[in-house]
Amino acid sequence: MISEFRQHVIENLAKPKVRANFRKAMDGLMQRRLDQFPDPQELDRIRTQAQAIRANALSKLPELLEQLEARLTANGIHVHWAETTEQANQTVLAIMQQHDAKTLIKGKSMVSEEMGLNHFLEAHGIDALESDLGEFILQLAHEPPSHIVAPAIHKSRQDVAKLFNEKFPDIPYTENIDELTQAARTILRDKFYSADIGLSGVNFAVAETGTLCLVENEGNGRMSTTVPRVHIAVTGIEKVVEKFSDIPPLLSILTRSATGQPITTYFNMISSPRKPGEKDGPEEVHLVLLDNGRSNIYSDPELLATLRCIRCGACMNHCPVYTRIGGHSYGTVYPGPIGIILEPQKAGLDVHGELTQASTLCGACGEVCPVRIPIPTLINRLRFEGVRKDASTTPGTGSRRKLQEAAAWKAWSWSASHPAVYNFGATAATRLQGMLPTNMSAWTNVRSAPKLAEKTLHERLKDLGVADE
Amino acid sequence: MSKPDTVYFFGTCLIDLIYPQAGVSAIQLIQREGVQVIFPQAQTCCGQPAWNSGYRDEARAVARSQIALFPKPIPIVIPSGSCAGMMKTHYPELFAGQPDEAQALEVAGRVYELTEFLVDVLHIELKDLGEPVKVAVHTSCSSRREMGVADRIETLLDQLANVTKLEQIRKAECCGFGGTFAVKQPEISASMVLEKVDTIRATQADRLVGQDAGCLMNIGGAMEKQGAAIPHQHIAEFLWERTNMASTPLPSTPLRNHSHRTERPLNEAAARSLSGVEGNKETAQ
Numbered sequence: 001m002i003s004e005f006r007q008h009v010i011e012n013l014a015k016p017k018v019r020a021n022f023r024k025a026m027d028g029l030m031q032r033r034l035d036q037f038p039d040p041q042e043l044d045r046i047r048t049q050a051q052a053i054r055a056n057a058l059s060k061l062p063e064l065l066e067q068l069e070a071r072l073t074a075n076g077i078h079v080h081w082a083e084t085t086e087q088a089n090q091t092v093l094a095i096m097q098q099h100d101a102k103t104l105i106k107g108k109s110m111v112s113e114e115m116g117l118n119h120f121l122e123a124h125g126i127d128a129l130e131s132d133l134g135e136f137i138l139q140l141a142h143e144p145p146s147h148i149v150a151p152a153i154h155k156s157r158q159d160v161a162k163l164f165n166e167k168f169p170d171i172p173y174t175e176n177i178d179e180l181t182q183a184a185r186t187i188l189r190d191k192f193y194s195a196d197i198g199l200s201g202v203n204f205a206v207a208e209t210g211t212l213c214l215v216e217n218e219g220n221g222r223m224s225t226t227v228p229r230v231h232i233a234v235t236g237i238e239k240v241v242e243k244f245s246d247i248p249p250l251l252s253i254l255t256r257s258a259t260g261q262p263i264t265t266y267f268n269m270i271s272s273p274r275k276p277g278e279k280d281g282p283e284e285v286h287l288v289l290l291d292n293g294r295s296n297i298y299s300d301p302e303l304l305a306t307l308r309c310i311r312c313g314a315c316m317n318h319c320p321v322y323t324r325i326g327g328h329s330y331g332t333v334y335p336g337p338i339g340i341i342l343e344p345q346k347a348g349l350d351v352h353g354e355l356t357q358a359s360t361l362c363g364a365c366g367e368v369c370p371v372r373i374p375i376p377t378l379i380n381r382l383r384f385e386g387v388r389k390d391a392s393t394t395p396g397t398g399s400r401r402k403l404q405e406a407a408a409w410k411a412w413s414w415s416a417s418h419p420a421v422y423n424f425g426a427t428a429a430t431r432l433q434g435m436l437p438t439n440m441s442a443w444t445n446v447r448s449a450p451k452l453a454e455k456t457l458h459e460r461l462k463d464l465g466v467a468d469e
Numbered sequence: 470m471s472k473p474d475t476v477y478f479f480g481t482c483l484i485d486l487i488y489p490q491a492g493v494s495a496i497q498l499i500q501r502e503g504v505q506v507i508f509p510q511a512q513t514c515c516g517q518p519a520w521n522s523g524y525r526d527e528a529r530a531v532a533r534s535q536i537a538l539f540p541k542p543i544p545i546v547i548p549s550g551s552c553a554g555m556m557k558t559h560y561p562e563l564f565a566g567q568p569d570e571a572q573a574l575e576v577a578g579r580v581y582e583l584t585e586f587l588v589d590v591l592h593i594e595l596k597d598l599g600e601p602v603k604v605a606v607h608t609s610c611s612s613r614r615e616m617g618v619a620d621r622i623e624t625l626l627d628q629l630a631n632v633t634k635l636e637q638i639r640k641a642e643c644c645g646f647g648g649t650f651a652v653k654q655p656e657i658s659a660s661m662v663l664e665k666v667d668t669i670r671a672t673q674a675d676r677l678v679g680q681d682a683g684c685l686m687n688i689g690g691a692m693e694k695q696g697a698a699i700p701h702q703h704i705a706e707f708l709w710e711r712t713n714m715a716s717t718p719l720p721s722t723p724l725r726n727h728s729h730r731t732e733r734p735l736n737e738a739a740a741r742s743l744s745g746v747e748g749n750k751e752t753a754q
Contacts, residue, residue: 010656320643324660357654360647360661361521363614377562383523400523409519413527416482417534419511442655446663447690450487457480457489461508466478466496468510 005354008329018154022326025153029317032260033368050253051372053246054308057207061298064207064240065289071210075272078286085115088290092117092199092232093124095286099230101126101196105188107216107224108132109201110148110311111234111290113333117199129195131188131220133181140167146327148334149258149313154326188220198224198282202235203310204250205287208243212287214268215254217261222268231282233270237289238298238307250310253370258312293346293395300392302381306341308371315365315375321358330355337365341378344386350396353386423458470544470590475505477545479535481552482514483682484703491682491703495548495583498709502591506546509538517555520563521648529563536560536569536576545579546586548705549681550612550619553582558615582612583705584621584680597629599711605635605674605699607665607688609681610643622680622704629711635672637665646687662691669699677701 002010012018037043057064069079082088088111096104104121106112106128118128118139130139134152138145140163145151152160161175164183171183192198200221204213212233214221225231241250255261274281297303316322316336327335332343332352340355349356356379359365365375385391387406389398415421440449455463462468476499480492496506512535519528535556539545547553557580564573587593606622613619626632645651645661652658665688669677677692677699679685685701692698702710 006654006656009654013656013660320645320661321654321657325657357650358657360610360643360645360650360658362610362643362647364610364641364643367614380521380523383521384525385523387523388525406524409522409524409527413519413524413530416513416516416531419513419534422513423510442652443690444694445655446659446694447687448693450686450690452486453489455489457485457492457508458510460489460493461480461496462510464493467505467507469507 003354005329005331005358008331009325012326012329013324017156018326019324021154021156022323025150026317026323029150029260033257033314033317034260036256036260036262046249046253047370047372049249050310050370051308053241053250054310054371057241057246058238058298058304058307060242061237061240064242065237067207068205068210068240071207072212072287073210075210076285077210077212077270077272078284080286080288081291082288083291085290085292088115088234088288088292089117089120091288092234093121093126095230095232096121096126096197099196101230103191103195104128104197104199105191105195105224105228106130106132106135107198107200107214107221108135108151109199109234110145110333111201111236112199113145114236114292115234115290117234128199129188129191131192131224132216133184133218133220136184136188137163140164144328144333146335147313147316148311148336148338154328188223192223192227195228197230197232198226198228199232199234200225202233202239202287203254204247205235205240206242206244206247207240210271211244212270213247213251214270215251215264215266216268217259217265219266222266225268225270226280226282229282230284230286231270231273232286232288234288234290237291237294238309254310254312257314257368257370296393296395297345300394303345303378303392303394305373306338306345306378308373309338309342310371311338312370314368314370315373318364318368319359320362320364321360325358330358337375337379338373341373341375341382344382344396345394348395348399349382349386350399353382353396353400356382356386423456472502472591473504473543475507475541475543476586477539477541477543478506478508479512479515479545479547479552479556480508481547481549481682483686484548487686488682488703488706491548491706494703494709495546495705497713498587498593498705499546499591502593504591507541507543511538515552515555516563517552517559518648520555520559525563529567532556532560532563532573533569536572539576539579543579544581544586544590545576546581546583548583548703549683550582550609550616551681551683553580553585554611554615556580582616582618582621582680584612584625585616585618587708588621588624593625595625595628595708595712597631597711598714599629599631601631601633602676603633603635603672603674604676604678604707605637605669605672606640607644607669607677607679607684608640609679609684612680613641622678625704625708626678629708632711635674637668637672639664639668644684644688646683648683651687658687662687666691666695674699676707678704678707680704 072079080091121128130136137152146154157175165173202212203215255264273285315338319337322336330339332339334342340358344352359379361376363376385394385397386400391397484492499506516528516531557577560573560577564570608619644665645658689701
């Protein structure tokens with residue numbers, strides 16, 4: 001039986017245009033990143049520095065979160081805690097209801113995607129509008145993001161032109177990117193002024209000062225967080241850092257790793273609501289801190305490294321699997337290498353465990369991760385947990401263990417740890433082939449079958465008299 | 470480290486079963502440098518397939534039977550970045566907290582990938598005796614990112630005067646083998662290997678060489694299935710073929726006195742071409 005994931009993969013591999021869009025975009029992003037890091041030793045140094053900042057924050061996460069809450073509260077920002085996405089959604093809804101708000105304008109936020117916020121609010125009669133250009137396009141197309149930084153990367157300019165023409169027939173058809181962007185800008189400008197509440201994500205939350213940092217290129221983040229009367233920020237509890245001085249190195253490595261920019265066009269630091277005498281800014285600011293499985297990940301000393309992620313997307317840009325199958329194949333909010341370690345830990349190995357197979361363990365992701373998350377090591381760890389019940393507190397451990405496969409590995413292990421059995425030569429080799437998890441057609445559809453040698457190396461060297469000990 | 474008198478050779482299961490000539494050639498290259506080679510006949514597999522599939526106990530049982538085979542404090546040379554990476558990087562993880570952790574760490578510390586050993590330890594100097602040939606090189610992900618030795622194969626090829634290296638685009642990208650990945654996610658693997666084949670064919674190389682049998686089996690198999698395959702060879706076999714002189718007795722190489730019925734056609738062709746080259750006796754050492 002072909003799994004749902006493999007069905008998605010087969011469908012998406014058969015879309016040459018989308019594949020070409022991904023390939024072109026990822027090739028470009030890889031080159032742009034490379035251009036930002038001309039000195040490998042310097043890159044090594046700043047990756048270690050960024051890793052240290054994130055590891056430090058995680059090492060005292062509970063204390064820093066308390067400090068963050070105290071600082072934010074002192075600064076006049078309301079802090080809300082949500083253990084589940086349902087609680088987070090209810091919190092946002094309650095704030096909106098308090099203000100009798102009917103419209104929400106959103107800056108880009110992956111945590112809001114995690115919450116399924118747009119659908120939730122829609123069901124409660126609230127109109128949530130995406131203002132990030134990529135997210136705006138996807139909202140028009142009723143599609144989820146396919147990349148965490150560039151959500152509409154799977155769409156070509158022609159795709160967007162057609163979409164705009166269909167949704168906004170009054171605007172003349174154009175494939176010119178500047179004109180398309182200008183069209184979106186004009187549509188959105190009014191929405192910013194009329195929206196009751198603005199919502200954004202958070203890239204870093206500074207415990208020392210109670211500052212919410214937001215990295216963006218389009219200015220929509222600044223508009224969403226300053227124009228409406230109320231601003232709600234949503235983020236995961238892992239986004240906290242200890243000190244204000246942690247921000248420059250993290251910001252620098254984030255933008256260079258993500259889009260190959262030395263810095264983004266906008267960098268917002270939100271530290272309070274509008275103060276008396278100030279000309280802009282919201283009257284009220286809220287922060288919703290979401291757990292959604294993060295505390296459980298935090299409890300494991302090895303898997304904890306997952307939470308170092310600063311969401312740059314470099315792992316997916318460099319992943320040969322992601323590049324081919326695209327973000328939608330994963331069926332999760334976070335795709336690519338970070339997704340295949342994060343999503344099974346959050347939703348359970350029984351739900352998304354197969355994603356741990358979506359890697360050749362080539363190591364490209366770990367090589368570029370700005371905070372040195374050992375992604376291949378964690379993939380291996382989660383594959384282990386998938387076939388070992390109660391290996392850890394990760395939900396769904398052991399759920400991927402199949403009797404036949406487990407028996408095959410046992411038999412393989414027995415034969416390969418008994419040289420006499422192993423050296424049964426071609427027979428043992430034939431047996432090994434028979435033990436692969438699926439039949440040979442998986443291999444021979446595009447490859448000739450491996451031809452076994454007439455004599456094994458063991459036999460050849462014995463014949464040649466090479467010393468045995 | 471300085472040049473050792475003797476080394477262990479771990480042949481890997483893929484070379485054992487599919488590319489034994491690569492193993493023989495690797496040993497010949499080492500012996501020609503005056504280093505004796507021990508091949509423990511009880512060796513089987515490093516355990517990587519089970520390790521990467523999450524079956525750690527099963528992997529450890531196999532690994533445990535391997536680490537017992539290398540008691541002397543001498544290097545262990547492995548003609549594969551991926552199997553060397555398994556022993557060097559993953560045995561310490563696999564044996565963490567086990568009673569024989571110290572033994573596993575000690576073994577891990579002596580592991581060398583073949584090209585790494587030839588370049589860094591033996592400082593091998595190669596004399597090219599072959600006809601002009603254009604080769605494409607596939608560097609495995611494990612030799613590149615896990616072992617950090619992917620440039621050694623290039624160093625070796627650069628010593629060969631008549632070999633022209635051609636570079637395919639996206640050279641550092643994975644070929645899509647990934648062990649059981651190739652059969653667990655066959656569609657993704659197929660799309661990866663077919664693109665890899667396209668980039669290699671586009672170089673118009675006469676031959677593909679690499680240091681990992683898994684990648685070669687994957688890329689080579691895909692080319693064979695398409696037809697008009699560019700012949701592929703393990704780097705050990707290629708280097709031996711280019712630098713071996715059939716008529717010069719080589720010290721401590723009893724191997725060359727045997728003629729093999731299993732000799733691969735590429736070697737026969739090379740032997741024929743070599744027999745016509747004058748002056749080899751003086752220049753090849």
